[in-house]
Amino acid sequence: MRKLLKKQGIAPTEWVTDKYRVYGSVLQDLGTRPQAHVTGKRSNNRAESSHVPIRRRERKLQRFKSPRSAQRFLSLHAATYNVFTVARHLTTARTHRLFRAEALAAWREAAGICA
Numbered sequence: 163m164r165k166l167l168k169k170q171g172i173a174p175t176e177w178v179t180d181k182y183r184v185y186g187s188v189l190q191d192l193g194t195r196p197q198a199h200v201t202g203k204r205s206n207n208r209a210e211s212s213h214v215p216i217r218r219r220e221r222k223l224q225r226f227k228s229p230r231s232a233q234r235f236l237s238l239h240a241a242t243y244n245v246f247t248v249a250r251h252l253t254t255a256r257t258h259r260l261f262r263a264e265a266l267a268a269w270r271e272a273a274g275i276c277a
Contacts, residue, residue, distance in 0.1 A: 163188060163189070163192060164192065167192070173194065174198070175198065176198050176199075176200050177189055177194065177198055177199045177200065178200045178201075178205050179199070179200075179201055180201065181201050185199070185201070186199060186201070245265065245268070246265045246269070248261045248262075248265075
């Protein structure tokens with residue numbers, strides 16, 4: 163929080179956090195007014211939901227050793243994703259099975275696997 167305050171240059175009028183007790187003691191150490199710390203039920207929902215796109219991106223990167231390797235995989239994945247993914251709600255079960263069989267055959271051919 164100290165780095166954040168230095169970077170922003172001005173202190174916020176209110177600190178909205180969840181009810182985790184450490185936040186209060188940290189803000190006290192920083193010298194903020196006790197009235198400026200708001201810890202109400204669902205008060206920080208707006209702040210938490212703003213992190214959703216970041217968390218979604220992090221979840222995708224979890225199993226990779228570096229962001230570069232994740233980017234390399236995801237760029238290839240994006241190119242092939244549309245070939246193998248069918249809008250399921252627009253097709254019947256019979257058509258879906260046919261599309262899946264064709265996609266599997268294409269994949270095996272590309273990978274050089276004998277069927």
